Every structure is written in structure tokens, then in C-alpha cells.
Amino acid sequence: MKIGNQLMKLFLAQLKTMFREKQVWFWNLFFPVILMVIFMVIFGGGDSSDFKAKVALVKPQSNAAADSFEAGLRKVPVFEWKTEQAVSSEQADTWIKDKDVDAVIILPESEEAGDIQLIVNTENENNATSQAVRGILQQYVQQASFAAAGVEPAFQLQSSVVSGGDEDLSSADFLLTGMIALSVAQAGLFGMVDMVELRRTGLLKRLRLTPMRMGLYGVGGMMVRFILSFVQIVLLSLIGVFGFGANLHMDLPTLIVAFFVGVLAFNALGYLFSSFSKSIESYMGLANITSFLMMFLSGIFFATSGLPDWLKPVTQVIPLTYFVEGMRDGMVYGSGFLTSTFWSGMGILALWGAGAFALGAFIYRKGKVEAR
Amino acid sequence: MSVLTVTNLRKSYGTVKAVEDINFTVEAGEVFTIIGPNGAGKTTTLEMIEGLQEPDAGAISINGLTWKKDESEIKTLIGVQPQSGALFELLTAEENLDLFASFYPRSRKTSEVLEMINLTEHRGKRVKSLSGGQRQRLAIGLAMINDPRVIFLDEPTTGLDPQARRNIWDIIMKLKALGTTIILTTHYMEEAEKLSDRVCIVDQGHIISLDTPAALISRLTQEREMRLSFHDGEEAASQTEKAIQSQPDIVRMERDGANLTLWSVKPEQSLYDLLGFTKEQGYRVEHVSIREMSLEDVFIAFTGKEWRD
Ligand SMILES: Nc1ncnc2c1ncn2[C@@H]1O[C@H](COP(=O)(O)OP(=O)(O)O)[C@@H](O)[C@H]1O
Numbered sequence: 131m132k133i134g135n136q137l138m139k140l141f142l143a144q145l146k147t148m149f150r151e152k153q154v155w156f157w158n159l160f161f162p163v164i165l166m167v168i169f170m171v172i173f174g175g176g177d178s179s180d181f182k183a184k185v186a187l188v189k190p191q192s193n194a195a196a197d198s199f200e201a202g203l204r205k206v207p208v209f210e211w212k213t214e215q216a217v218s219s220e221q222a223d224t225w226i227k228d229k230d231v232d233a234v235i236i237l238p239e240s241e242e243a244g245d246i247q248l249i250v251n252t253e254n255e256n257n258a259t260s261q262a263v264r265g266i267l268q269q270y271v272q273q274a275s276f277a278a279a280g281v282e283p284a285f286q287l288q289s290s291v292v293s294g295g296d297e298d299l300s301s302a303d304f305l306l307t308g309m310i311a312l313s314v315a316q317a318g319l320f321g322m323v324d325m326v327e328l329r330r331t332g333l334l335k336r337l338r339l340t341p342m343r344m345g346l347y348g349v350g351g352m353m354v355r356f357i358l359s360f361v362q363i364v365l366l367s368l369i370g371v372f373g374f375g376a377n378l379h380m381d382l383p384t385l386i387v388a389f390f391v392g393v394l395a396f397n398a399l400g401y402l403f404s405s406f407s408k409s410i411e412s413y414m415g416l417a418n419i420t421s422f423l424m425m426f427l428s429g430i431f432f433a434t435s436g437l438p439d440w441l442k443p444v445t446q447v448i449p450l451t452y453f454v455e456g457m458r459d460g461m462v463y464g465s466g467f468l469t470s471t472f473w474s475g476m477g478i479l480a481l482w483g484a485g486a487f488a489l490g491a492f493i494y495r496k497g498k499v500e501a502r
Numbered sequence: 503m504s505v506l507t508v509t510n511l512r513k514s515y516g517t518v519k520a521v522e523d524i525n526f527t528v529e530a531g532e533v534f535t536i537i538g539p540n541g542a543g544k545t546t547t548l549e550m551i552e553g554l555q556e557p558d559a560g561a562i563s564i565n566g567l568t569w570k571k572d573e574s575e576i577k578t579l580i581g582v583q584p585q586s587g588a589l590f591e592l593l594t595a596e597e598n599l600d601l602f603a604s605f606y607p608r609s610r611k612t613s614e615v616l617e618m619i620n621l622t623e624h625r626g627k628r629v630k631s632l633s634g635g636q637r638q639r640l641a642i643g644l645a646m647i648n649d650p651r652v653i654f655l656d657e658p659t660t661g662l663d664p665q666a667r668r669n670i671w672d673i674i675m676k677l678k679a680l681g682t683t684i685i686l687t688t689h690y691m692e693e694a695e696k697l698s699d700r701v702c703i704v705d706q707g708h709i710i711s712l713d714t715p716a717a718l719i720s721r722l723t724q725e726r727e728m729r730l731s732f733h734d735g736e737e738a739a740s741q742t743e744k745a746i747q748s749q750p751d752i753v754r755m756e757r758d759g760a761n762l763t764l765w766s767v768k769p770e771q772s773l774y775d776l777l778g779f780t781k782e783q784g785y786r787v788e789h790v791s792i793r794e795m796s797l798e799d800v801f802i803a804f805t806g807k808e809w810r811d
């Protein structure tokens with residue numbers, strides 16, 4: 131009873147503090163909206179017209195797997211094929227250079243499952259079309275390997291592909307989900323500045339003089355952060371859908387899981403930063419660098435194919451990469467909840483969160499001993 | 503009954519010896535003041551007692567309890583106003599009190615505390631927009647929200663104007679009247695003299711002296727400073743100076759025009775003789791004063807240092 135009351139009071143105190151702070155409104159709500167509008171206008175064309183990408187296919191070897199893969203791909207409605215037949219890689223290269231096609235898809239050399247490659251013109255690699263093609267292809271490959279693993283009957287493949295590469299999948303969808311993921315991630319990374327402030331003003335010390343449970347303070351704070359991120363999603367989605375014609379294909383369980391894991395993971399990162407930042411400035415610097423790097427290296431808006439090879443593995447470990455994929459699974463692909471890519475992505479994200487939290491808690495505890 | 507016992511307390515920060523061998527006992531219901539210049543070790547001493555800092559050596563017992571064994575019990579027994587009166591800036595005065603009340607198993611009514619700290623009128627104002635004195639009163643309000651047995655106030659009046667300072671004194675007197683034991687630090691001698699039952703003067707981590715304000719002052723030499731000014735001008739002053747010179751209790755004398763300053767170990771006797779002479783001569787004395795000794799003199803006498811506020 132008493133604990134419930136304490137939690138309630140701590141939650142309300144932090145809720146009021148957060149929403150009475152003008153900075154919070156600006157950076158967490160107003161700023162992402164402005165940024166998204168700018169992105170939509172620049173990259174998205176700002177209309178809801180159907181999205182089409184001109185592509186060509188290279189099939190080095192004809193075998194059963196490659197043939198069925200090709201057959202499936204050809205049915206993806208957003209792809210407009212340059213030729214009905216697969217072409218040589220030299221021919222495809224020329225088209226790419228001359229920008230006759232937006233992208234070239236190269237199937238594996240042999241049946242022993244190799245990599246499927248996507249090639250786009252360097253000049254275009256960061257535009258929304260390339261991004262969309264990449265997303266669709268990834269989605270498709272995921273479904274196909276899933277089917278190959280025999281978990282699901284192959285005939286289901288077709289229908290899921292159709293829903294995956296929906297007919298009115300637009301670049302607005304990509305920008306919207308990318309922006310949502312970025313905003314939620316930033317709210318987590320930056321939001322823990324409260325902890326630094328708590329220490330700087332001596333409030334942390336003051337609270338330690340009372341029998342208050344620090345754990346409850348943390349739980350109350352997380353509840354507030356979930357509310358903030360929820361507001362972000364709703365606000366951005368409304369603007370994306372009604373302002374820019376984004377089409378959402380929600381899969382609620384997927385979305386909820388991705389949202390929870392993501393919010394926790396990025397707040398844990400913020401918590402870690404707060405544990406060793408002596409001033410607000412150093413915390414903000416750290417959060418800024420991190421979110422900036424993640425924004426470019428995770429490929430939420432910009433393709434990572436242009437990155438130097440040594441940097442590419444970084445994309446594969448960055449939590450934002452998995453968060454944005456998870457959010458897209460839940461918001462636009464409408465793909466089910468039970469894909470292994472989704473769960474391994476969530477696993478990596480959760481690992482980041484758990485690791486950051488454990489390290490942060492350790493540093494806090496060590497710091498407390500020193501201060502005592 | 504003693505509420506707080508501190509024995510052989512020590513604390514260093516690297517090479518800085520903040521507190522060296524502090525010992526004292528505080529009785530229930532007392533106002534106990536620790537006074538000393540900046541950096542004397544007052545805050546460090548309090549923070550060790552409050553459980554925020556681990557002492558390098560020494561023992562602390564609050565109501566017979568120790569931090570190691572009875573942390574949660576001690577926390578409900580004490581109330582603290584830290585030197586940096588930390589408050590939730592974006593919450594109102596009332597919300598701050600309500601929140602802190604929820605931390606304790608037993609607490610005072612918020613309205614009652616608001617009344618005591620005279621903030622009822624400003625209960626709905628955010629801390630951000632409160633004045634310095636109002637913030638300090640709220641910080642004291644938070645310290646008393648759990649109706650503590652012992653309350654610690656670290657420099658509650660530093661940086662406040664005289665009126666705001668007097669308001670804080672009123673709150674301290676109210677708390678004392680309710681029987682709360684109060685441990686206070688200050689660097690205003692006047693405040694220590696006025697409020698405290700006992701005063702502990704510290705300098706550079708050491709206790710210099712500890713007693714009631716009156717006892718501390720009477721421990722000083724009996725020599726008092728007296729001033730007189732003569733209505734009849736320089737001549738009268740100089741005549742008086744000559745006549746009184748032989749008086750054995752007078753240690754020293756200075757004359758500046760019609761003003762005479764003298765130091766005596768028996769001020770009453772000296773004054774009696776002096777006024778006898780002026781009456782005889784028909785001199786009119788315009789102004790007579792005997793300077794009271796203060797804790798400031800005690801500090802100067804014990805440390806040989808000038809007192810700086
Ligand atoms: N956290 C700290 N680290 C290093 N030195 C400190 C720390 N806290 C206090 N000191 C030093 O200890 C001495 C006593 O400080 P303090 O207890 O704050 O004095 P007061 O409260 O009487 O002004 C000072 O010399 C101060 O510089």
C-alpha cells in the first residue's frame with residue numbers, strides 16, 4: 131500500500147517534471163516532427179502516389195532455388211522489371227551507371243545458398259527508392275530463407291511476399307518508421323540527463339537521506355519515458371499518415387515487443403552515459419555523438435553500402451539497426467511476429483540494454499562507495 | 503538523555519584533513535550549533551553523522567543506533583536540510599512536501615508543515631519561482647516532514663537578508679518549542695549566540711571550544727571596553743583622563759578629542775569612579791557604553807585569527 135503510494139508519487143513527480151520542461155517538448159516532440167517533415171519533403175516527394183522501382187535481375191546460374199526465387203521476386207508489385215529475362219552482370223552494370231535502372235539484384239552463384247546482392251548507383255544510394263528496394267529485398271530474402279528452412283510451407287511464401295512488398299509501399303513509410311525509431315532512440319539516449327542533473331543539484335544526495343527506494347524512483351521514471359515515446363509514435367504516425375500518405379500495416383504484438391525492448395535498451399544506454407558524465411555538457415556530448423553515429427551507421431535513412439569495409443560490421447552491431455527493423459516489422463511490413471530475424475534482432479537489442487544497464491549500475495555503485 | 507554521540511570522528515580527502523578528532527554529545531531538545539569559518543569541516547561532520555559519508559575513523563550513535571546496523575530506522579528518525587538545499591525545481595512547494603511525505607512510514611500533514619514554514623500562501627508556486635528565503639524555508643519543511651527526533655540544518659541562513667534570516671530563526675524556535683533536537687551550523691556568531699543552548703566552535707577540523715554561549719564568553723578575560731564622550735569638549739575629556747589614570751583596574755586608555763576609550767578589568771568600579779569625578783567637576787557626559795563581549799571575541803581569543811564572515 132505504502133509502496134504503491136510511493137511509486138505513484140514518484141511517477142507523478144517525474145511526469146510533471148518532464149512535461150513542465152519546455153526543452154522536453156521541443157527536442158522530443160517538436161523537433162522530430164520538423165525533421166520528419168523536412169525529410170519527407172526532400173526525399174519522399176510528399177505525395178502518396180504508388181511507389182515503383184525499376185530493377186534488373188542477374189542470375190549467374192540457373193537452378194531450382196534460383197528459379198523459384200526469381201519467380202517470387204518477379205511477382206513483387208513495386209518492382210518494375212527492365213527485362214523479362216535475367217541479364218548478364220556487365221549489362222546490369224551499364225544500366226546502373228547510366229541510371230537506366232534504380233537497382234540490380236544479383237542471385238547467388240550456386241545452389242549452396244550464397245549472398246544475394248543489391249547494387250545501386252552511388253549517387254542514388256542514399257535516396258528513398260534505394261532504401262525501399264533494400265528493405266523489400268531484405269524482407270523477401272528473410273521470408274524465402276524461412277521457407278527454405280522448412281518452417282512454413284513454401285506456398286505461403288507468395289502471399290507473405292505480397293503483403294511484405296505492399297502495392298502502396300511508399301518512401302513515406304520508410305521515412306516515418308525511421309523517424310519514429312530515431313526519435314524513440316534519442317529520447318532514451320538524451321532523457322537520462324535527469325540523472326546527471328539529479329547529481330549536480332544534490333537532489334540525489336537529498337533523496338539518499340530519506341528511506342525512499344531508489345528502485346521505485348527508476349521504475350517511475352521508466353513509466354514516464356514509455357509515455358513520452360508512446361506520444362512520439364502516435365504524433366509522428368498521425369502526421370506521416372495524414373500529412374504524407376504513409377501506409378501503416380500494423381502488427382500489434384510485433385510493434386509492442388519492439389517498442390518495449392527498444393525503449394528499455396536506449397534508456398539503458400542513456401543511464402550508462404549518465405553514470406560516468408560529470409556534467410550535463412559531457413552527457414549531452416556523448417549522447418549527441420552516439421545518436422549521430424547511429425543515425426548514419428545503422429542505415430535508417432541512408433544506405434550503408436557506401437561505407438568502407440572495415441566499418442560495415444559496425445552496422446551489424448548497432449542497436450538502432452535492429453530497433454528500426456523491429457519497428458518496421460511491426461508498423462509497415464505487417465509481417466508476423468514469429469520470424470527468426472525479428473527475434474534475433476530483439477535479442478541483440480535486449481543484450482545491449484542489459485549490458486548497458488549492468489555496467490551503469492556498477493559504475494553508480496562504485497561511485498557511491500567513493501563518495502561515501 | 504543524549505540523542506547523538508560522536509566520538510573521535512576523522513575524515514580526510516586525499517591530503518586535506520577535513521575533520522580531525524571531533525567529539526561531542528547532544529542532549530534531547532537541545533539546539534546545538536557548530537560554528538566555524540568556511541572550510542572548517544562543518545558540512546563534512548554533518549554528512550558523516552547523516553550517513554552520507556563514511557568516516558575514516560570514529561563512531562556515531564543516534565538514539566543508541568548505528569548506521570551499520572540500523573540504517574532504515576535512523577533515516578526515519580532524522581531530518582536534514584543540506585547546505586545545497588536540493589529541491590525539485592519544477593514541482594510546487596506543496597508537491598515537494600507531498601512527495602517527500604510518501605517516503606516515510608509516518609509523516610506530518612503537508613498543510614501543517616506549510617503553516618509552520620509560512621508558505622501556505624505560496625503552496626502552489628513552483629520552486630523555480632520562489633525567493634531565496636522561501637526556498638530555504640521549504641528545504642527546512644522537507645527536513646521536518648517526517649516529524650524527526652533530530653533535525654540537521656546546514657547553514658540555513660547563509661546568503662539571506664536580515665528579514666529572511668529572522669524568519670528562519672522563528673522556525674527554529676518553533677521546532678525547539680516542539681521538543682525537536684536541532685543541530686545547526688552557521689558562520690554568523692550572532693545567530694549562534696541567539697539560538698543555541700550550546701555552541702561548538704570548530705576551525706580546521708578541530709573543536710576549539712564547546713560550551714553555552716554565556717560560559718564561552720565569560721571564559722575570556724574580564725577586560726571590557728568602555729566609551730564615553732564629553733559634551734564639554736576636549737578639555738573635560740583630557741582632565742578626566744588625567745584624574746582617572748591612577749585607578750588600578752584600568753589597563754589602558756585612549757583619547758580622541760572629546761571621546762575617551764578605556765579598558766578595565768572591573769568595568770563597574772571604574773565607571774563608578776569616573777562618573778564620580780565628572781559629577782564633582784560638573785562635566786556633562788553625553789554618551790556612555792560598555793561593549794559586550796561576543797562569540798567573535800571568543801573565536802579571536804582562541805585562534806588568534808580575525809573572524810571573517
Ligand atoms: N568532496 C570533497 N573532496 C575534497 N575535499 C573536500 C570535499 N568536501 C570537503 N572538502 C574539504 O574539506 C574541508 C572541509 O570542508 P567542509 O566540511 O565543507 O567545510 P565547511 O562546511 O565548514 O565550510 C575543506 O577544506 C574542503 O575543501
Ligand SMILES: [Mg+2]
Binds near residue numbers: 544545546657
Ligand atoms: Mg559547509
